Amino acid sequence: xxxxxxxxxxxxxxxxxxxxxxxxxxxxxxxxxxxxxxxxxxxxxxxxxxxxxxxxxxxxxxxxxxxxxxxxxxxxxxxxxxxxxxxxxxxxxxxxxxxxxxxxxxxxxxxxxxxxxxxxxxxxxxxxxxxxxxxxxxxxxxxxxxxxxxxxxxxxxxxxxxxxxxxxxxxxxxxxxxxxxxxxxxxx
Amino acid sequence: xxxxxxxxxxxxxxxxxxxxxxxxxxxxxxxxxxxxxxxxxxxxxxxxxxxxxxxxxxxxxxxxxxxxxxxxxxxxxxxxxxxxxxxxxxxxxxxxxxxxxxxxxxxxxxxxxxxxxxxxxxxxxxxxxxxxxxxxxxxxxxxxxxxxxxxxxxxxxxxxxxxxxxxxxxxxxxxxxxxxxxxxxxxx
Amino acid sequence: xxxxxxxxxxxxxxxxxxxxxxxxxxxxxxxxxxxxxxxxxxxxxxxxxxxxxxxxxxxxxxxxxxxxxxxxxxxxxxxxxxxxxxxxxxxxxxxxxxxxxxxxxxxxxxxxxxxxxxxxxxxxxxxxxxxxxxxxxxxxxxxxxxxxxxxxxxxxxxxxxxxxxxxxxxxxxxxxxxxxxxxxxxxx
Amino acid sequence: xxxxxxxxxxxxxxxxxxxxxxxxxxxxxxxxxxxxxxxxxxxxxxxxxxxxxxxxxxxxxxxxxxxxxxxxxxxxxxxxxxxxxxxxxxxxxxxxxxxxxxxxxxxxxxxxxxxxxxxxxxxxxxxxxxxxxxxxxxxxxxxxxxxxxxxxxxxxxxxxxxxxxxxxxxxxxxxxxxxxxxxxxxxx
Numbered sequence: 072x073x074x075x076x077x078x079x080x081x082x083x084x085x086x087x088x089x090x091x092x093x094x095x096x097x098x099x100x101x102x103x104x105x106x107x108x109x110x111x112x113x114x115x116x117x118x119x120x121x122x123x124x125x126x127x128x129x130x131x132x133x134x135x136x137x138x139x140x141x142x143x144x145x146x147x148x149x150x151x152x153x154x155x156x157x158x159x160x161x162x163x164x165x166x167x168x169x170x171x172x173x174x175x176x177x178x179x180x181x182x183x184x185x186x187x188x189x190x191x192x193x194x195x196x197x198x199x200x201x202x203x204x205x206x207x208x209x210x211x212x213x214x215x216x217x218x219x220x221x222x223x224x225x226x227x228x229x230x231x232x233x234x235x236x237x238x239x240x241x242x243x244x245x246x247x248x249x250x251x252x253x254x255x256x257x258x259x
Numbered sequence: 260x261x262x263x264x265x266x267x268x269x270x271x272x273x274x275x276x277x278x279x280x281x282x283x284x285x286x287x288x289x290x291x292x293x294x295x296x297x298x299x300x301x302x303x304x305x306x307x308x309x310x311x312x313x314x315x316x317x318x319x320x321x322x323x324x325x326x327x328x329x330x331x332x333x334x335x336x337x338x339x340x341x342x343x344x345x346x347x348x349x350x351x352x353x354x355x356x357x358x359x360x361x362x363x364x365x366x367x368x369x370x371x372x373x374x375x376x377x378x379x380x381x382x383x384x385x386x387x388x389x390x391x392x393x394x395x396x397x398x399x400x401x402x403x404x405x406x407x408x409x410x411x412x413x414x415x416x417x418x419x420x421x422x423x424x425x426x427x428x429x430x431x432x433x434x435x436x437x438x439x440x441x442x443x444x445x446x447x
Numbered sequence: 448x449x450x451x452x453x454x455x456x457x458x459x460x461x462x463x464x465x466x467x468x469x470x471x472x473x474x475x476x477x478x479x480x481x482x483x484x485x486x487x488x489x490x491x492x493x494x495x496x497x498x499x500x501x502x503x504x505x506x507x508x509x510x511x512x513x514x515x516x517x518x519x520x521x522x523x524x525x526x527x528x529x530x531x532x533x534x535x536x537x538x539x540x541x542x543x544x545x546x547x548x549x550x551x552x553x554x555x556x557x558x559x560x561x562x563x564x565x566x567x568x569x570x571x572x573x574x575x576x577x578x579x580x581x582x583x584x585x586x587x588x589x590x591x592x593x594x595x596x597x598x599x600x601x602x603x604x605x606x607x608x609x610x611x612x613x614x615x616x617x618x619x620x621x622x623x624x625x626x627x628x629x630x631x632x633x634x635x
Numbered sequence: 636x637x638x639x640x641x642x643x644x645x646x647x648x649x650x651x652x653x654x655x656x657x658x659x660x661x662x663x664x665x666x667x668x669x670x671x672x673x674x675x676x677x678x679x680x681x682x683x684x685x686x687x688x689x690x691x692x693x694x695x696x697x698x699x700x701x702x703x704x705x706x707x708x709x710x711x712x713x714x715x716x717x718x719x720x721x722x723x724x725x726x727x728x729x730x731x732x733x734x735x736x737x738x739x740x741x742x743x744x745x746x747x748x749x750x751x752x753x754x755x756x757x758x759x760x761x762x763x764x765x766x767x768x769x770x771x772x773x774x775x776x777x778x779x780x781x782x783x784x785x786x787x788x789x790x791x792x793x794x795x796x797x798x799x800x801x802x803x804x805x806x807x808x809x810x811x812x813x814x815x816x817x818x819x820x821x822x823x
Binding site: 087088089116117119121122123124125155156157158159160161162163164165166167168169171197201204205207208209 | 275276277304305307309310311312313343344345346347348349350351352353354355356357359385389392393395396397
């Protein structure tokens with residue numbers, strides 16, 4: 072029996088807060104990956120300047136180059152992000168704006184999966200559809216389903232360790248990673 | 260005959276580039292304001308850090324306080340912005356994310372008008388509808404019409420001075436400011 | 448002490464199914480209205496043809512005229528609708544398309560509130576933001592908050608009578624109607 | 636040298652008007668198809684009832700079955716549509732709502748390309764992004780680029796014949812069909 076092609080995924084985390092709920096989701100992903108899939112965190116956008124074409128003209132900042140190169144080096148990107156004010160966090164959008172200016176553009180033809188959550192029930196879904204529209208311009212290939220939207224995300228973490236412990240949520244995420252691996256192997 | 264109540268508007272500019280086309284639009288607004296309306300630029304978000312709740316916990320950064328206070332002090336905000344990657348520029352969204360965390364929240368009940376442009380024909384309209392969705396959460400009161408979407412914006416500027424010279428565009432903007440002034444007087 | 452101006456609201460129901468969950472929400476509204484507010488159902492779009500400008504050229508269909516006139520006669524419209532396929536039900540959109548062609552356009556300057564629900568947790572929110580974008584073109588004045596999104600809507604109805612019995616949901620809806628009445632009195 | 640796999644595309648037209656500009660675009664597509672690609676019109680949704688689950692319970696209407704079966708029989712769908720009121724025409728949405736209820740769901744895994752136009756410059760783009768969101772739920776595979784948005788569409792037709800004569804527009808459409816054929820061969 073043949074083994075499926077091994078693939079490497081990178082996680083782009085939309086939140087910077089140390090105790091971020093989405094950080095906990097991101098940390099859980101390697102343990103939920105199907106066979107043949109390795110997942111690791113992409114470099115943070117923490118030290119990106121606010122995008123300004125005048126800065127770009129002076130040279131691409133190091134942290135931008137680093138993230139762009141890391142995205143290029145993986146077979147697919149999993150964006151794990153909260154929703155801020157009914158849309159994509161400004162920091163995450165700023166990161167996408169920066170890397171989109173580099174050539175070769177890192178997201179062109181890149182498979183992408185999205186995971187979001189919120190402390191309320193709507194679970195960041197509004198941010199996901201804005202992200203999908205952004206990804207049309209970037210020419211990324213965004214997985215349709217299953218969508219991961221984690222409502223009342225704070226209740227899905229272990230109270231002591233802060234890690235993602237809810238088995239139902241872990242199961243859903245595992246299913247998305249499986250579907251994403253198949254998608255990456257097909258379209259990537 | 261009674262005079263309409265004088266109103267003060269502030270411009271929130273979505274671009275940082277020195278030679279920004281949208282900067283030219285912003286500079287034109289005071290000269291296009293109807294009687295009784297004064298318009299000035301709000302402080303830039305240039306020096307905002309990327310939003311991080313841990314930074315917020317240590318204290319609101321000065322430039323954030325400054326913008327928030329300036330928004331509170333005007334009767335209405337005109338957002339003049341390019342579109343980046345089919346959505347709101349990350350820097351502008353980051354600014355909205357920051358000021359939305361302050362109390363009293365500066366956009367709550369605040370009248371807002373939107374102007375965008377692009378070098379192509381779609382004229383930033385995709386960014387406008389994302390902005391409108393964001394403004395629902397912020398509870399701002401966004402003017403419906405007329406919408407200002409400036410296609411091939413580079414061709415609407417004077418080649419020598421770089422200022423907004425296209426009379427048709429100036430006329431449209433004047434009409435929006437007139438409608439916005441009436442809206443501010445009604446709902447503000 | 449002066450009494451607030453009495454206002455009349457009309458409900459536009461997005462679903463045609465006899466046993467519609469949203470029909471139950473619509474039936475609950477009159478009983479949840481604040482003092483001075485009367486609410487009644489607007490005529491259905493059940494007998495609207497699919498929009499076709501050739502049909503329009505032959506004369507506006509009777510049911511379209513009827514709905515348009517009913518919308519014009521109320522002080523505000525409450526749209527109560529499910530979400531179909533991550534957007535507005537085609538039937539509801541078709542109704543909006545038809546009435547938008549009449550002069551005076553019924554939604555111009557008309558206050559609108561939105562309520563949606565779904566059997567899942569996302570509660571029709573995706574349909575709401577598409578509706579809001581549509582309402583920009585129609586120049587309606589859509590209430591920002593509170594938003595009514597009823598998750599697991601089937602569990603909020605009385606099992607025997609099928610009526611909206613969940614007290615928390617009824618309370619939220621009452622709050623929206625109160626906010627909407629104040630909004631109508633201000634902007635309508 | 637091997638020949639690429641022949642593929643069959645179907646056009647879903649969003650407008651019913653006899654003299655529809657988008658009908659002219661649809662009629663041009665077969666003549667713009669790359670080698671190995673045949674394109675024909677899918678059945679109209681003209682005779683669809685407004686979606687009502689009670690009607691569905693009595694049996695799927697014939698025209699719905701016909702369109703669903705036709706979609707299943709092609710390798711990809713090209714949606715050619717105007718924008719009504721900043722979104723998808725109600726008639727087209729109603730058609731999608733109906734066919735989405737059938738099993739196997741016709742759009743699941745189906746490649747889709749979108750073309751829109753308008754008499755103004757924004758060219759129906761607002762309808763395209765709503766369509767894309769709908770297609771996430773339907774699990775269709777929507778081509779990213781090139782996007783076809785035909786501004787001032789009336790000026791792109793031959794004044795005498797009413798057919799799509801503008802060579803630039805025809806060229807863009809040919810490029811999209813080429814990209815779509817490659818996409819269908821890859822993901823379909």
